[in-house]
Structure formats: structure tokens, C-alpha cells
Amino acid sequence: MPTGLIFSETFLYHNSNSQFPHYDSPDRLLACMELLQKTTYFSLLHKPEIKEISIDSLNEVHSRNHIRKIESSKGKKGFFDPDTPFTEKSWISAFKAASSGTTMVDALLEGKIKNGFSLLRPPGHHAEGDRIMGFCLLNNIAITAKYLQIQGFKKIFILDWDVHHGNGTQEIFYRDANVFFLSVHQFPFYPMTGLPTETGEGIGIGTTQNFPLQAETEDYTYIRIFKNSIVPTIEKFSPDIILISAGFDAHKNDPLGGMRVSTQGFEELTRIILECAKYTCEGRVLSFLEGGYDLEALSDCVEAHIAVLQSFS
Numbered sequence: 385m386p387t388g389l390i391f392s393e394t395f396l397y398h399n400s401n402s403q404f405p406h407y408d409s410p411d412r413l414l415a416c417m418e419l420l421q422k423t424t425y426f427s428l429l430h431k432p433e434i435k436e437i438s439i440d441s442l443n444e445v446h447s448r449n450h451i452r453k454i455e456s457s458k459g460k461k462g463f464f465d466p467d468t469p470f471t472e473k474s475w476i477s478a479f480k481a482a483s484s485g486t487t488m489v490d491a492l493l494e495g496k497i498k499n500g501f502s503l504l505r506p507p508g509h510h511a512e513g514d515r516i517m518g519f520c521l522l523n524n525i526a527i528t529a530k531y532l533q534i535q536g537f538k539k540i541f542i543l544d545w546d547v548h549h550g551n552g553t554q555e556i557f558y559r560d561a562n563v564f565f566l567s568v569h570q571f572p573f574y575p576m577t578g579l580p581t582e583t584g585e586g587i588g589i590g591t592t593q594n595f596p597l598q599a600e601t602e603d604y605t606y607i608r609i610f611k612n613s614i615v616p617t618i619e620k621f622s623p624d625i626i627l628i629s630a631g632f633d634a635h636k637n638d639p640l641g642g643m644r645v646s647t648q649g650f651e652e653l654t655r656i657i658l659e660c661a662k663y664t665c666e667g668r669v670l671s672f673l674e675g676g677y678d679l680e681a682l683s684d685c686v687e688a689h690i691a692v693l694q695s696f697s
């Protein structure tokens with residue numbers, strides 16, 4: 385079965401580069417596509433057209449006020465927060481990105497793919513239910529998880545290995561016992577959340593787990609944590625599907641992150657999770673781009689990540 389790949393030209397509309405340089409530039413996706421198109425497996429990937437989700441589906445995750453803020457940015461330029469600019473058509477990129485995961489879920493349910501990667505922007509994991517922040521407008525992975533719940537998936541595991549803590553995804557599922565959120569991130573670092581003491585609330589206690597790591601952490605430590613802690617946690621939770629917030633800004637060449645992960649390191653982390661998914665959830669894995677700001681490192685990591693997905697498909 386092929387691996388799914390979502391990419392849309394509409395993801396390039398969100399572009400503040402005409403005003404000032406911003407790390408989350410459309411060039412990120414263009415660099416990835418340029419490399420992917422040269423691979424032998426590119427033509428084998430299943431590339432569904434994005435089906436736009438309804439405002440009601442977005443409303444499962446975000447407040448009316450949050451959605452209205454994005455809609456009312458149509459045709460304007462400005463800032464949602466000091467890190468998060470918007471331009472005339474950013475709202476189109478945001479709604480299309482938010483519809484990527486749900487399109488992948490439909491492809492999964494139709495038996496067209498077993499796993500897939502959404503090469504999207506703007507990223508999503510910092511966006512809370514009622515707060516736009518840190519380059520993130522809509523929480524793409526959370527919207528997908530809610531959609532999966534509506535489609536009958538009982539237990540969903542979200543793994544976030546972006547160098548920044550996925551505060552938005554954590555906040556959205558903090559009281560949900562059926563969505564496990566696990567983050568491995570640099571700490572202390574933006575957004576300054578993600579301590580081991582943050583473990584969930586109410587019936588959600590125990591289904592949030594954080595691994596804050598000091599700057600300069602290398603492949604060896606990541607791989608050890610993945611094998612010794614994360615895989616057993618996934619096995620114990622026994623999810624129906626694994627979602628990955630795949631940021632590649634923990635790469636040693638990234639200009640924002642301070643970690644030392646190599647491209648081969650990310651390839652190995654992907655392999656560890658796909659191996660685990662094979663016997664816990666019949667290989668069902670949907671992955672989403674979050675950060676990653678060195679164009680060469682990002683495109684190499686995305687290519688390696690998709691190659692592993694493809695090899696398990």
C-alpha cells in the first residue's frame with residue numbers, strides 16, 4: 385500500500401517575506417518538494433486532493449473567537465502575536481493545512497494508505513484552543529485527532545518530537561484520557577512549558593508525558609529515550625493510531641533549536657516508531673510537519689522520514 389503525501393501550493397500563500405524575513409518561509413516546503421521529486425519513490429506516493437473540513441470540525445478544537453480571528457485576517461497584513469505574522473491569504477493556508485490530516489484520515493479509512501506525511505505550513509502544535517502563537521494558527525494535529533475520534537478511533541497517541549514543547553496540543557487534550565500526548569523537547573526553551581510534572585488533569589491524568597532535555601542533546605540520548613521509555617509507553621497505551629508532530633528543528637544545523645540530532649538520527653527515530661506501530665496499531669501512522677528551519681537539513685530529514693514511512697507501508 386502506498387504512503388500518502390499531502391502538499392498544496394496554497395501552503396505557500398502564508399508569506400510574510402515581502403515585509404521581513406521570517407523563519408517559517410514558503411521556501412521550506414519548496415526545498416522539500418524539490419528533493420522529494422528526485423526520489424525513486426515519489427511517483428509511488430498517494431497524493432490526495434485536500435477536502436476542506438467544515439468550520440464545525442475546527443470548532444471541535446478551537447473557539448469561535450479563535451476561528452473568527454483567522455477569518456477576519458482575510459486581505460490584511462499584521463500580527464496575531466509577536467512571532468506570528470499574517471498576510472492577505474494566510475487564512476487560506478491555515479484552513480488547507482488544518483484539512484490535510486482529515487483528508488489523510490479519509491484516505492486511511494478508504495484503504496488507500498496505511499501511513500502518510502502532511503508537508504504543510506503554517507505549523508500547528510503551539511496553537512491552543514483559544515490562542516494563536518509561535519507561528520501556529522490552527523492546531524493541525526489536534527484537529528485530526530478530534531476527527532479520528534468522531535470516526536470511531538478510540539485511542540490516539542500523539543508523539544511530538546519538535547524541538548519546542550507542543551503546548552497547544554497538550555492543552556487541548558489535557559483532560560482527555562483517550563488521547564495520549566507525549567513530547568520530547570529542549571528545556572528551558574520556548575514556550576517554557578513541558579515539565580515532567582505536567583501529566584494531565586481529571587480523567588486525563590497519566591495521558592500526558594513530557595521529556596524536557598537540555599540543549600546539545602545528541603542522537604544517542606534521543607534513541608535511548610525512544611527505545612527505553614516511549615516505545616513501552618505506546619505499547620502500554622495500545623493506541624488505534626499514532627500521530628507524529630514531526631518538527632525537524634532539533635537537527636544540529638537548525639538556526640532556532642539548540643539540539644544535536646542528525647538526519648540519520650531522525651531516520652532512526654522514525655524507524656523505531658514505525659516498528660512499534662506495526663504491532664500496536666497495524667502500522668497506522670500519520671505524520672505532520674511542524675518546525676525545521678535549515679532548508680537543507682529540513683529537506684534531508686523530510687526525505688529520510690518519508691522513505692522510512694514508505695518502507696513500512
Ligand SMILES: [Zn+2]
Binds near residue numbers: 546547548633674676
Ligand atoms: Zn519547533
